[in-house]
Amino acid sequence: MTDPCAVAHGESAPPEAGRVLVAVFDSPVAEYLLRYGEDLGYETILVDPAGETTAIPALDERADVVVTNHHRPELGAQLQAALAQPARWIGVLGNPRHPGPHVEALRALGVPDEEIARVHRPVGLNIGSRTPPEIAIATLAGLLADRNDRPGGFAFPAP
Structure with missing residues (x-):
């Protein structure tokens, strides 16, 4: 087992993460998600119907999928494709004070x-983020906290 202190001090390499991050829809938030995700050891994939990778690729339980634009007409179809696979986590960005349009879009496609x-919504830790880098x-x-079975924030268990 790798010593976390040794990794933090650069004395040993971090263990292979084996994580996949899929950002759906090209957007400023997706750009930062993928950039920072690579720094965190994710294999990163951008999916956008108007781009090079137009469909959700084959995913397994290592994959986290983040839909970065809830206004796109392809929202339902992209989420339906992600839900058809055993992705570990699927979420849609959006203001939690407003109903998520993904629910209606998926119901229209017959998704149970x-x-x-x-589908998680909202996504991420509640830090008051407003800009694309902050949202990313x-x-x-939030994804790291969820993967590590932690609540996020500044509450730590007593030693």
């Missing part, structure tokens, strides 16, 4: 409510 419930940091911090 149990599957729709797999909050999202990635």
